[in-house]
Amino acid sequence: xxxxxxxxxxxxxxxxxxxxxxxxxxxxxxxxxxxxxxxxxxxxxxxxxxxxxxxxxxxxxxxxxxxxxxxxxxxxxxxxxxxxxxxxxxxxxxxxxxxxxxxxxxxxxxxxxxxxxxxxxxxxxxxxxxxxxxxxxxxxxxxxxxxxxxxxxxxxxxxxxxxxxxxxxxxxxxxxxxxxxxxxxxxxxxxxxxxxxxxxxxxxxxxxxxxxxxxxxxxxxxxxxxxxxxxxxxxxxxxxxxxxxxxxxxxxxxxxxxxxxxxxxxxxxxxxxxxxxxxxxxxxxxxxxxxxxxxxxxxxxxxxxxxxxxxxxxxxxxxxxxxxxxxxxxxxxxxxxxxxxxxxxxxxxxxxxxxxxxxxxxxxxxxxxxxxxxxxxxxxxxxxxxxxxxxxxxxxxxxxxxxxxxxxxxxxxxxxxxxxxxxxxxxxxxxxxxxxxxxxxxxxxxxxxxxxxxxxxxxxxxxxxxxxxxxxxxxxxxxxxxxxxxxxxxxxxx
Amino acid sequence: xxxxxxxxxxxxxxxxxxxxxxxxxxxxxxxxxxxxxxxxxxxxxxxxxxxxxxxxxxxxxxxxxxxxxxxxxxxxxxxxxxxxxxxxxxxxxxxxxxxxxxxxxxxxxxxxxxxxxxxxxxxxxxxxxxxxxxxxxxxxxxxxxxxxxxxxxxxxxxxxxxxxxxxxxxxxxxxxxxxxxxxxxxxxxxxxxxxxxxxxxxxxxxxxxxxxxxxxxxxxxxxxxxxxxxxxxxxxxxxxxxxxxxxxxxxxxxxxxxxxxxxxxxxxxxxxxxxxxxxxxxxxxxxxxxxxxxxxxxxxxxxxxxxxxxxxxxxxxxxxxxxxxxxxxxxxxxxxxxxxxxxxxxxxxxxxxxxxxxxxxxxxxxxxxxxxxxxxxxxxxxxxxxxxxxxxxxxxxxxxxxxxxxxxxxxxxxxxxxxxxxxxxxxxxxxxxxxxxxxxxxxxxxxxxxxxxxxxxxxxxxxxxxxxxxxxxxxxxxxxxxxxxxxxxxxxxx
Numbered sequence: 011x012x013x014x015x016x017x018x019x020x021x022x023x024x025x026x027x028x029x030x031x032x033x034x035x036x037x038x039x040x041x042x043x044x045x046x047x048x049x050x051x052x053x054x055x056x057x058x059x060x061x062x063x064x065x066x067x068x069x070x071x072x073x074x075x076x077x078x079x080x081x082x083x084x085x086x087x088x089x090x091x092x093x094x095x096x097x098x099x100x101x102x103x104x105x106x107x108x109x110x111x112x113x114x115x116x117x118x119x120x121x122x123x124x125x126x127x128x129x130x131x132x133x134x135x136x137x138x139x140x141x142x143x144x145x146x147x148x149x150x151x152x153x154x155x156x157x158x159x160x161x162x163x164x165x166x167x168x169x170x171x172x173x174x175x176x177x178x179x180x181x182x183x184x185x186x187x188x189x190x191x192x193x194x195x196x197x198x199x200x201x202x203x204x205x206x207x208x209x210x211x212x213x214x215x216x217x218x219x220x221x222x223x224x225x226x227x228x229x230x231x232x233x234x235x236x237x238x239x240x241x242x243x244x245x246x247x248x249x250x251x252x253x254x255x256x257x258x259x260x261x262x263x264x265x266x267x268x269x270x271x272x273x274x275x276x277x278x279x280x281x282x283x284x285x286x287x288x289x290x291x292x293x294x295x296x297x298x299x300x301x302x303x304x305x306x307x308x309x310x311x312x313x314x315x316x317x318x319x320x321x322x323x324x325x326x327x328x329x330x331x332x333x334x335x336x337x338x339x340x341x342x343x344x345x346x347x348x349x350x351x352x353x354x355x356x357x358x359x360x361x362x363x364x365x366x367x368x369x370x371x372x373x374x375x376x377x378x379x380x381x382x383x384x385x386x387x388x389x390x391x392x393x394x395x396x397x398x399x400x401x402x403x404x405x406x407x408x409x410x411x412x413x414x415x416x417x418x419x420x421x422x423x424x425x426x427x428x429x430x431x432x433x434x435x436x437x438x439x440x441x442x443x444x445x446x447x448x449x450x451x452x453x454x455x456x457x458x459x460x461x462x463x464x465x466x467x468x469x470x471x472x473x474x475x476x477x478x479x480x481x482x483x484x485x486x487x488x489x490x491x492x493x494x495x496x497x498x499x500x501x502x503x504x
Numbered sequence: 505x506x507x508x509x510x511x512x513x514x515x516x517x518x519x520x521x522x523x524x525x526x527x528x529x530x531x532x533x534x535x536x537x538x539x540x541x542x543x544x545x546x547x548x549x550x551x552x553x554x555x556x557x558x559x560x561x562x563x564x565x566x567x568x569x570x571x572x573x574x575x576x577x578x579x580x581x582x583x584x585x586x587x588x589x590x591x592x593x594x595x596x597x598x599x600x601x602x603x604x605x606x607x608x609x610x611x612x613x614x615x616x617x618x619x620x621x622x623x624x625x626x627x628x629x630x631x632x633x634x635x636x637x638x639x640x641x642x643x644x645x646x647x648x649x650x651x652x653x654x655x656x657x658x659x660x661x662x663x664x665x666x667x668x669x670x671x672x673x674x675x676x677x678x679x680x681x682x683x684x685x686x687x688x689x690x691x692x693x694x695x696x697x698x699x700x701x702x703x704x705x706x707x708x709x710x711x712x713x714x715x716x717x718x719x720x721x722x723x724x725x726x727x728x729x730x731x732x733x734x735x736x737x738x739x740x741x742x743x744x745x746x747x748x749x750x751x752x753x754x755x756x757x758x759x760x761x762x763x764x765x766x767x768x769x770x771x772x773x774x775x776x777x778x779x780x781x782x783x784x785x786x787x788x789x790x791x792x793x794x795x796x797x798x799x800x801x802x803x804x805x806x807x808x809x810x811x812x813x814x815x816x817x818x819x820x821x822x823x824x825x826x827x828x829x830x831x832x833x834x835x836x837x838x839x840x841x842x843x844x845x846x847x848x849x850x851x852x853x854x855x856x857x858x859x860x861x862x863x864x865x866x867x868x869x870x871x872x873x874x875x876x877x878x879x880x881x882x883x884x885x886x887x888x889x890x891x892x893x894x895x896x897x898x899x900x901x902x903x904x905x906x907x908x909x910x911x912x913x914x915x916x917x918x919x920x921x922x923x924x925x926x927x928x929x930x931x932x933x934x935x936x937x938x939x940x941x942x943x944x945x946x947x948x949x950x951x952x953x954x955x956x957x958x959x960x961x962x963x964x965x966x967x968x969x970x971x972x973x974x975x976x977x978x979x980x981x982x983x984x985x986x987x988x989x990x991x992x993x994x995x996x997x998x
Contacts, residue, residue, distance in 0.1 A: 060785075270818075272830075272834050275825075281820065281821060281824045282821040284818035284821050285780070285814055285817075286780060286782070286811070286813065287785075288782070288785070291554075291781075291782070291810075316785075320778045320779055321778070323777065323778040323779075324764075324778035326775065326776045327769075327774060327776040327778050330775045331773065336766075340837050343833060343837035343871060344830070344834050345869065345951070346869050346870060347951070349871040349872070375839065375840050376840060378843070378872070457839070457840045457841070
């Protein structure tokens with residue numbers, strides 16, 4: 011039963027998919043809550059009830075502390091969860107504790123023997139380093155282990171996940187990803203974003219994900235390690251990450267940190283709980299503060315999980331509705347460092363346009379200059395370029411009245427009938443376009459907050475003259491669709 | 505027991521207050537769900553359990569359909585709610601049905617007799633009209649009724665709420681508000697925003713609220729009629745609205761519309777329910793769609809109420825944390841029409857700064873040009889102007905290294921010691937400032953996504969020369985706080 015990944019819907023580089031592994035199905039984008047193999051604040055039964063279809067745990071801790079039991083029972087019954095289990099190799103423990111005492115093949119054999127569905131080959135996370143030599147060393151170590159594991163073990167019940175390392179160095183990330191694909195991995199995982207995210211270097215996170223995504227086939231699922239920040243999930247999904255694992259829900263809870271979809275708050279500073287989840291709806295920060303520590307951690311962990319779960323569903327819903335760009339923009343408006351990251355993403359419209367549908371039945375929102383980089387806007391500009399033909403004689407340029415369909419514009423009809431000129435309209439965002447495209451997405455479906463570009467009319471006239479029109483008549487469309495020649499109006503008002 | 509309003513905390517024009525009326529207390533900002541006096545999708549007991557301390561209902565419908573029963577039982581036991589009851593006069597029914605058959609004094613007598621805590625005098629909502637004559641007529645009718653009611657009935661158990669009308673005409677809104685205050689009203693309610701909001705004219709909504717707020721004392725609570733859109737609550741709170749009533753939760757539910765804090769979705773188009781409330785957490789859009797209509801309406805109404813309740817709490821929490829501007833900005837990033845409204849608000853920093861604290865222990869976020877209008881930014885500019893003194897000799901201008909406190913800047917110390925020049929720093933957002941202010945809010949507490957203004961260094965040098973400095977030495981602060989003379993560096997790099 012090899013791993014398979016089926017994409018059902020797309021938006022930007024994000025997609026709704028079904029990941030099948032170990033004979034079990036997981037809908038993506040998907041967060042895998044990390045559970046500790048020995049003690050859990052939230053039980054696996056509770057996680058399942060909340061709708062989580064896959065969990066992550068650490069095979070090295072199991073190896074060290076529950077080895078025999080795990081080999082005998084297998085992981086699903088050991089931890090009481092019949093969904094997909096992904097196991098980490100213990101590589102992350104190197105980052106935290108300096109070293110782990112296990113070899114790549116011992117790790118792989120153990121993960122396979124306990125029946126893990128998705129197992130990460132033993133890696134050495136690059137972490138956040140400015141040393142290219144150090145980054146290269148960790149990347150090469152991880153790649154060699156991965157190649158050797160795949161060679162020795164191949165695909166079985168357990169599917170191998172290849173860890174992409176290389177930190178912030180694009181060429182290393184590329185070499186790592188390309189090497190893992192060549193070695194036969196069907197799913198990759200991008201490593202080391204935790205420290206990048208903890209220090210709010212979100213623009214660099216965007217760069218890392220794009221470097222990885224560009225280097226692997228579109229059809230291959232990509233996991234992002236340790237990405238449990240509610241603010242970055244939509245962003246990572248838009249950049250093509252399919253699955254995430256994180257212990258953030260419980261780690262944050264232990265520090266009395268309360269997730270919201272706009273940021274992380276500190277329980278001690280809170281007066282209200284702006285949330286409707288079961289952990290919040292009938293209590294207060296004061297009551298939570300007075301609980302015994304374990305009970306409070308559990309309540310906060312449950313709340314944090316609910317926020318992450320809702321965000322995961324919001325990402326999926328946004329993809330199906332073609333609103334992922336909008337969701338990312340709203341999330342990224344909550345912190346300047348995220349606004350920067352959004353700028354970086356917005357500069358990659360061509361790459362992002364892969365999954366953006368060509369037509370949709372909803373308005374296209376243009377709120378800021380960033381939105382001028384939306385795939386839909388760039389695409390319509392390209393469609394425009396293709397639709398202009400050489401002109402001659404008189405062109406009629408209608409300005410204003412953006413929401414009034416061409417058929418309802420009154421006034422220039424007489425002029426139209428007599429001289430039959432080509433008619434164009436001026437869109438505040440998309441510029442000049444042939445009036446025939448008026449009903450074509452997104453010309454009248456664009457809701458814009460940007461004011462018309464100053465000098466837009468002059469630029470449009472110039473463009474039309476360049477196309478060969480001898481004369482451009484400008485008509486202004488006013489209330490109720492009544493159009494008036496701009497020149498004659500200005501004469502009269504003198 | 506007259507109405508009293510006590511303000512506990514403020515941010516922008518928003519405030520956390522306690523409204524005491526009829527001997528009962530309501531914490532503000534506060535949403536009053538509108539209930540139908542005959543049939544309720546969500547019962548008053550459920551609303552109370554969700555934490556709603558006040559409800560709104562229509563006294564005219566009670567008058568027409570349950571008059572005797574209401575006079576006998578009084579409103580609280582009639583409808584089974586012991587919190588604050590606010591009653592509308594039936595004026596809104598004029599807007600919907602053309603006319604109501606009740607006089608102002610009959611309406612007032614009835615509302616008072618059934619024991620309403622807060623009663624609106626009989627008004628004629630202006631609605632959305634472009635006719636100033638029509639707007640004036642409705643405003644004057646409402647004002648005269650209000651004056652007459654207050655004269656005849658005065659304050660008793662029932663406190664009177666004066667309805668501000670005038671639609672989109674600022675002078676009329678002002679005349680209305682000033683007249684009501686003069687007539688002795690202790691609480692006012694701004695009318696007719698529903699149609700303005702339904703047509704997404706949010707910038708005009710901001711204008712209406714500001715016109716009303718400017719015309720009444722800061723200490724007076726202001727109600728906003730019919731404002732139950734989750735996207736505009738934070739905006740309205742920031743502009744000084746304290747209470748809201750709305751039936752939107754159930755009206756939207758009847759049309760299968762699903763509220764989120766980023767917009768309204770249509771159940772029929774949804775695949776996922778991105779929410780953790782009791783109505784959503786264990787069901788799907790498909791299951792909801794297959795429910796009998798009444799049951800589905802009830803589930804959606806419950807969900808919508810949970811969204812509005814959480815938003816109300818988010819507004820309160822944002823005020824206590826001094827983050828209301830940020831919350832409004834995030835909410836307004838979800839729709840171009842709201843982005844426009846936010847621009848209008850951002851242009852009123854002086855007015856908004858009333859409630860903004862002078863110091864806070866959190867970073868100030870600057871994400872966009874709009875944020876340059878934040879009260880804190882304008883205030884620090886004013887503080888700067890006051891702190892500059894006439895200079896002479898050499899000024900040292902440190903550029904870059906914005907997050908590195910002046911005490912940790914290495915390099916110019918020697919220059920400092922020898923010649924003792926005045927030291928200035930260049931902030932990417934706030935401009936040039938004396939280095940002594942480095943630890944003063946918000947100079948190093950500002951988290952900015954804006955790139956330094958191009959020409960910022962030149963502008964800073966010019967400003968320092970105007971202050972009398974003969975020479976301005978520019979030093980660049982690099983990694984680890986190491987500073988280097990910009991001139992010498994550029995010489996070397998040639």
